[in-house]
Amino acid sequence: MDIPQLQPNFETNVNGIYIAGELGGMGLIRKAVEQGRQALESIAKSRGTGNQLDVLIVGAGPAGLSASLAAMDKKLRSITVEQEDSLGGTVYHYPRNKIVMTAPVTLPIIGQVKMGEISKESLLDFWQGIVSKTNLKINFNERMEKISSNKQGFTVTTSKAVYETKNVLLAIGRRGTPRKLGVPGEEQSKVVYRLVDPEQYRNQRVLVVGGGDSALEAALAIADEPGTSVTISYRSEAFGRVKQKNRERLQQAEAAGRVKVVLKSGVKEISPEGVTLVQEEDTMELNNDIVIVCAGGILPTPFLKEIGILVETKHGTV
Ligand SMILES: Cc1cc2nc3c(=O)[nH]c(=O)nc-3n(C[C@H](O)[C@H](O)[C@H](O)COP(=O)(O)OP(=O)(O)OC[C@H]3O[C@@H](n4cnc5c(N)ncnc54)[C@H](O)[C@@H]3O)c2cc1C
Structure with missing residues (x-):
């Protein structure tokens, strides 16, 4: 320390x-x-x-x-x-x-x-x-x-x-200080920078942004709550720097359809009802209630x- x-x-x-x-x-x-x-x-x-x-x-x-x-x-x-x-x-x-x-x-x-x-x-x-x-x-x-x-x-x-x-x-x-995305719409109260209580996201459509352990753990904890629909967006092509256990749990959750993984992607814009993701040349619109940004901090x-x-x-x- x-x-x-x-x-x-x-x-x-x-x-x-x-x-x-x-x-x-x-x-x-x-x-x-x-x-x-x-x-x-x-x-x-x-x-x-x-x-x-x-x-x-x-x-x-x-x-x-x-x-x-x-x-x-x-x-x-x-x-x-x-x-x-x-x-x-x-x-x-x-x-x-x-x-x-x-x-x-x-x-x-x-x-x-x-x-x-x-x-x-x-x-x-x-x-x-x-x-x-x-x-x-x-x-x-x-x-x-x-x-x-x-x-x-x-x-x-x-x-x-x-x-x-x-x-x-x-x-x-x-x-x-949590690192921000710097995209339009980020100032809305539906955008948060840490997971406090997975239960509060029951029955909500959640996007988690990031590729570290905190992002994976947040996505998995929310996916365990009833009625949630969870997407994780990460800019790289693989979760290279996470604990093996988290990587395996995410693979299982993805295979079971509990978490949608969108690699090589970034957030372009956040609106009250949705999020626009860019994945290589494509643009993707997601219906969304909450964005959790786990992009590290200063x-x-x-x-x-x-x-x-x-x-x-x-x-x-x-
Ligand atoms: C899960 C958990 C449970 C805990 N349980 C207990 C407990 O039961 N009993 C107990 O005594 N302690 C407990 N603690 C420890 C306790 O919460 C901390 O020791 C205490 O909050 C420290 O107070 P602080 O004012 O030093 O810092 P913080 O509480 O961290 O406050 C720092 C503030 O500074 C702000 N800040 C940071 N950078 C900037 C900047 N550049 N510009 C402007 N503002 C800035 C932050 O946003 C924050 O609001 C717990 C800690 C955790 C994580």
Whole structure:
């Protein structure tokens, strides 16, 4: 696992860039919340000047939410950007009704929260309630794309704006950013980038795009649900880099007519009722309710290295 080097106050070796939450190596909600709060306590000691922000917070998972509340509590000039349209980060993507276990945490402004065992949905509702109650502003659908340092601090470029800030808090977790297809119609809510719960696709016509294990596993899991019609589209002529077990299961599902495989194909356009695929010279129209794109992602580690943050690779021990 690649772990960025952090000081006890969660600052990286690049002065003014902080990391909180799972990206720092600790995969627990409680830790993410605590680290978000503590990082902000340190950031509050070094505020921006002029029109600069004090801090730009990237990510609205548990770490980013806690940090954003702390920034509000300390009356910092801060902005929180989140690439997705939802609050909660990884928690939002847990399977439906998953029981989340978390020890008591102290949330800025709110105080101590004792949860124990709680469903994913109740936890997200609780967080959403806090955002509404405090009027916390989160810029959803805004992805941080570039950070460059300057004499005063940092220039952060997002998918929507350019910000000048004294400090940056990266609360971006470890999942990275899913790679998009870049085709017309992709912005519709029927296009998703990971499978959360196969059951929700019962009686639906689903297209899975991709040729890795996650694409095959998604297609197979959905095909097991009653009433589904599943097609998998992949640009190459074979599933060359997948586990043998997945390849065999897909062959069986195809032979049984449970999954339709369209190789050497790509998505041209997505409409509310269908999808246009291109296969070599031919165009194919599919009736479709859901598109699941499993085309890999842009992972955070190369980005950290690019901005000069020291990252150490730690190997697990048996
Ligand atoms: C299946 C599963 C079950 C789990 N169960 C538990 C449990 O029961 N108890 C527990 O304590 N922990 C559990 N965990 C771990 C816990 O979910 C994580 O440790 C926690 O969510 C980490 O929080 P975070 O804020 O650091 O990152 P995340 O929750 O991953 O949030 C990061 C956010 O940053 C956003 N982001 C990333 N890149 C950008 C960018 N460039 N621009 C803008 N936004 C960006 C992402 O979209 C995301 O919303 C579980 C994890 C998994 C996968």
